[in-house]
Amino acid sequence: MSKRRPNYLAGFGSLIWLFLVGLPLYVMLVATLQSRADYAANGPLSFPENLTFDNYIKDFNSGFGQYFLNTAIVTVCVVGIVVLLVPPLSYAIVRSRSRLTNTVFRLFLLGLAIPSQAVIVPMFFVMSEAGLYDNLIGVVLPTAAFAMPVCALILSGVMRDITPELYEAMTVDGASPRRVFFQLVLPLSRSGLSTIVVFSALQAWNGFLFPLVLTQSAGTKVITMGLYDFQTEHGVDIPGMLAAVVLSMLPILLVYLFARRALVQGLMGVGGK
Amino acid sequence: MTTRSGTGVSRPGFVWAAPAAVFFGLFALLPLVLVVVLSFAEWNGLSSPRFSGLGNWQRLFDDPVMLKSLWLSVLLTVLGVVVQSPLSILLGVWAAGHQRNRAVLSAIYFVPLLLSAAAVSVLWRAVLDPNFGVPAHAEWLVGDGNLFGTQSSAIGVLAFVSAWQFTPLHTLIHQGAARAVPQVLYQAAQIDGAGKVRQFFHITLPQLRNSIITSMILMVVGGLTTFDTVLILTQGGPGTDTTISAYYMYQKAFKNFDYGTASAIGVLLVLVATVISLIVVRLSGYDRMRSTMEGL
Numbered sequence: 287m288s289k290r291r292p293n294y295l296a297g298f299g300s301l302i303w304l305f306l307v308g309l310p311l312y313v314m315l316v317a318t319l320q321s322r323a324d325y326a327a328n329g330p331l332s333f334p335e336n337l338t339f340d341n342y343i344k345d346f347n348s349g350f351g352q353y354f355l356n357t358a359i360v361t362v363c364v365v366g367i368v369v370l371l372v373p374p375l376s377y378a379i380v381r382s383r384s385r386l387t388n389t390v391f392r393l394f395l396l397g398l399a400i401p402s403q404a405v406i407v408p409m410f411f412v413m414s415e416a417g418l419y420d421n422l423i424g425v426v427l428p429t430a431a432f433a434m435p436v437c438a439l440i441l442s443g444v445m446r447d448i449t450p451e452l453y454e455a456m457t458v459d460g461a462s463p464r465r466v467f468f469q470l471v472l473p474l475s476r477s478g479l480s481t482i483v484v485f486s487a488l489q490a491w492n493g494f495l496f497p498l499v500l501t502q503s504a505g506t507k508v509i510t511m512g513l514y515d516f517q518t519e520h521g522v523d524i525p526g527m528l529a530a531v532v533l534s535m536l537p538i539l540l541v542y543l544f545a546r547r548a549l550v551q552g553l554m555g556v557g558g559k
Numbered sequence: 560m561t562t563r564s565g566t567g568v569s570r571p572g573f574v575w576a577a578p579a580a581v582f583f584g585l586f587a588l589l590p591l592v593l594v595v596v597l598s599f600a601e602w603n604g605l606s607s608p609r610f611s612g613l614g615n616w617q618r619l620f621d622d623p624v625m626l627k628s629l630w631l632s633v634l635l636t637v638l639g640v641v642v643q644s645p646l647s648i649l650l651g652v653w654a655a656g657h658q659r660n661r662a663v664l665s666a667i668y669f670v671p672l673l674l675s676a677a678a679v680s681v682l683w684r685a686v687l688d689p690n691f692g693v694p695a696h697a698e699w700l701v702g703d704g705n706l707f708g709t710q711s712s713a714i715g716v717l718a719f720v721s722a723w724q725f726t727p728l729h730t731l732i733h734q735g736a737a738r739a740v741p742q743v744l745y746q747a748a749q750i751d752g753a754g755k756v757r758q759f760f761h762i763t764l765p766q767l768r769n770s771i772i773t774s775m776i777l778m779v780v781g782g783l784t785t786f787d788t789v790l791i792l793t794q795g796g797p798g799t800d801t802t803i804s805a806y807y808m809y810q811k812a813f814k815n816f817d818y819g820t821a822s823a824i825g826v827l828l829v830l831v832a833t834v835i836s837l838i839v840v841r842l843s844g845y846d847r848m849r850s851t852m853e854g855l
Contacts, residue, residue: 300653300664314682314686326691330696378574382572403784403786403808404594404828405591407808408594411602412586434579438579495787509675535673
């Protein structure tokens with residue numbers, strides 16, 4: 287029972303990292319709470335004297351309300367598609383003995399290695415041909431497809447942990463694969479389900495590349511596009527720009543506060559991509 | 560729909576996988592096939608694509624900017640691994656402790672992960688702005704304050720921002736792995752009189768082998784395909800000094816409307832990413848990678 291000596295060196299290192307992480311976040315928050323003139327006069331490091339929320343209000347009224355809505359639509363649709371398609375897929379991956387299913391699983395594993403950057407040209411081609419260019423559906427479809435391999439991997443991992451005895455017990459009662467799926471597999475993989483919901487929602491909310499090459503007009507702009515345009519068009523309005531950054535991360539911060547565990551696991555999934 | 564094995568267990572058939580397979584095939588695999596096809600074609604986005612054999616590839620390998628972009632991609636990737644690996648291993652092992660202050664600090668450390676790459680880049684672009692950002696008030700540290708003006712400082716900014724954004728992710732990976740190291744090993748080492756440093760190098764590091772492999776793969780694939788950061792922070796500049804391959808592909812396609820050549824770069828990216836992933840799977844084994852994930 288030796289008492290642990292505090293590790294001063296590690297503690298010091300972690301404080302340096304805290305400074306590096308905290309400094310830009312501090313600059314961001316402080317800048318958004320003052321007017322452009324005050325920010326230019328005071329510099330990024332000082333604390334504002336006249337607090338104001340004008341930057342947020344201005345951003346929200348200059349299109350970010352619409353971008354928020356668009357992003358929310360994309361996110362809900364992507365999560366919907368993933369939640370509809372991936373659980374049956376994972377169930378088949380774990381339980382099916384069909385060779386075709388095995389092949390499908392291998393294709394999804396291959397999909398893990400496809401960087402989405404590599405397919406933006408053909409994606410542009412396909413969506414233009416399909417008449418879905420500059421349409422939110424055109425953003426939803428590839429975003430969902432590229433979230434699927436990680437989700438399938440996560441969920442089939444969880445489903446694999448369900449013991450064979452439980453399956454056998456249900457089958458003795460004469461349960462069909464369908465009943466097994468709804469009454470045994472789904473209830474027991476709730477943790478995996480919440481992880482894939484969070485993962486796919488993050489992918490959709492933070493998605494940049496597909497909206498960049500597949501949309502154009504203000505009506506289909508998502509938040510990340512709004513940030514990018516803000517930077518290219520009004521890059522000198524730093525308080526306004528940073529307020530937009532804060533707005534873009536608010537929903538995720540809320541999830542972080544209330545569902546930290548599911549979010550962290552979803553983030554691990556981001557690593558899988 | 561139902562197949563029955565000897566024990567009478569009813570199993571789902573391929574039908575259950577079919578909808579997802581079709582969807583994934585249409586919107587991920589088909590574009591992948593098309594990018595290969597387009598890499599052998601000339602296409603300006605207006606007329607229909609025209610077969611041109613190896614023309615795109617020929618031009619690509621004669622293009623000095625392309626070769627430079629490959630070199631820059633590799634440089635940024637190596638920088639990423641060199642900076643982020645040691646940092647994330649140390650932070651991960653530190654964060655694996657159960658002390659309360661560590662939990663609170665860790666919660667702050669993970670905030671960069673919540674931001675989109677676009678948000679991170681816009682944030683740093685603002686913080687490092689030559690006229691209104693921090694450098695303008697810290698001449699003693701950064702000279703004339705324009706960190707985007709020379710190649711070396713621009714690359715430094717890109718490497719730093721990537722590290723800022725992704726170190727938390729790798730920290731998370733190592734934290735999970737470090738928590739899974741059996742405590743018995745440390746107790747045994749303490750009885751043998753091994754100090755903290757020796758414990759780290761002889762127990763913790765070897766035990767983190769799988770998580771280190773996983774995170775390195777992610778760094779390499781992520782580094783090679785870095786795009787958003789470059790687009791927002793440097794636009795590939797000054798000149799073409801930070802034009803890495805993924806960004807060059809975007810330029811070729813959506814600025815020069817040379818979709819064929821862009822596709823060839825895309826194929827190159829897929830090839831490199833796949834080869835690296837295969838090497839990693841070979842080195843580590845898929846099963847063991849999965850068990851690393853489960854420890855989290």
